[in-house]
Amino acid sequence: MAMPWETAASIAHNVFLLLDGWVWTCVLAADEAARLLRSATH
Template sequence: MAMPRETAVSIAHNVFLLLDGWVCTCVLAADEAARLLRSATH
């Protein structure tokens, strides 16, 4: 039984938003870690 197109689009949109937020969080954490490492070495 196939799901309706609207449901599939909604699920895909929610997954994209979740992944986008996760990637953003990882990038911010890496940036903060790099900044701390730079300040610790100077």
């Protein structure tokens, strides 16, 4: 039983948004950690 294209596209879009938000959060956390490490060593 195949999914309609609209349903598949909607699921793919939601998964992309979820992953994009997760990656952005990791980037921000890593940037903050690097900033804290730089300020601790100087």
